[in-house]
Amino acid sequence: MKTIFSGCVLLCFVCLSTTARAQVGIDMDIHIGNRSAPPPIVVEAPPEMVYMEGPRVYVAIGIPNDLFFYDNAYYYHVSGVWYRSGYYRGPWVQTDFQRIPPGLRKHRIEEVREIRERSWRDYREHSDHFKGKHFRAKESPERHDRGKHDGKKHDR
Numbered sequence: 058m059k060t061i062f063s064g065c066v067l068l069c070f071v072c073l074s075t076t077a078r079a080q081v082g083i084d085m086d087i088h089i090g091n092r093s094a095p096p097p098i099v100v101e102a103p104p105e106m107v108y109m110e111g112p113r114v115y116v117a118i119g120i121p122n123d124l125f126f127y128d129n130a131y132y133y134h135v136s137g138v139w140y141r142s143g144y145y146r147g148p149w150v151q152t153d154f155q156r157i158p159p160g161l162r163k164h165r166i167e168e169v170r171e172i173r174e175r176s177w178r179d180y181r182e183h184s185d186h187f188k189g190k191h192f193r194a195k196e197s198p199e200r201h202d203r204g205k206h207d208g209k210k211h212d213r
Contacts, residue, residue, distance in 0.1 A: 094147075094148075094149060095133060095135040095138070095140050095147075095149050096135060097146065097147065098120070098122050098124060098133065098145060098146055098147070100120050103145065103193050103194040103195060103196060104117035104118065104119060104120050104124065104145065104193070104194050105117070105118050105119060105180070105191060105192075105193055105194075106118075106126050106191060106192050106193070106194055107176045107177070107180050107189060107190070107191045108176075108189055108190035108191065109160075109169075109172050109173065109176050111160070111164065111168075111172050112125075112158070112160035112161050112163065112164055112169055112172065113127075113158070113159075113160040114126065114127040114132075114158050114160050114161060115127070115190075115191075115192070116169075116172075116173045116176060117145070117194065118173065118176060118177040118180055119177065122135075123135070123166065123169070123170065123173075124145060125158065125161060126145075126194070127158035127160075127161075128158070129143070130142065130143060131143070131144065131145050131194075132152075132157055132158065132161065133147075133149055134166055138151060139151070139152050139153075139154060139156075139157050140152060141156070141157075143197070144195075144196070144197040145194040145195075146196075146197065176189075
């Protein structure tokens with residue numbers, strides 16, 4: 058009986074020590090919808106996007122938001138969190154710091170804001186003959202479709 062008990066204790070000890078060395082875990086997050094959507098970007102017209110040499114991204118000027126454009130995607134920074142979208146008004150999906158443009162990762166957000174302010178001043182002062190790269194952000198296709206006429210005659 059004593060031998061069986063000792064054998065069981067030894068077997069438990071071997072199993073536990075093997076388990077402790079080979080800890081394998083699975084971590085999974087499943088989110089339905091955008092659980093932490095940022096505040097919306099509310100502007101009267103699509104913002105002007107000006108290229109910033111340091112971070113090598115376009116930045117929205119003349120609006121109070123940290124909005125950037127790089128490689129056909131918009132990036133929005135709010136309260137220390139980064140979001141990504143195909144359009145400047147969203148819908149936004151939270152993204153990891155490692156997935157934002159490399160030029161933005163190289164600078165603290167405060168530095169990027171300083172560069173943005175210099176770009177904004179330069180654009181304002183030379184708007185008639187601004188030589189830097191810039192473009193006006195485009196609305197999403199859904200926003201354009203709202204104004205299309207259905208071809209039918211309507212009474213008013």
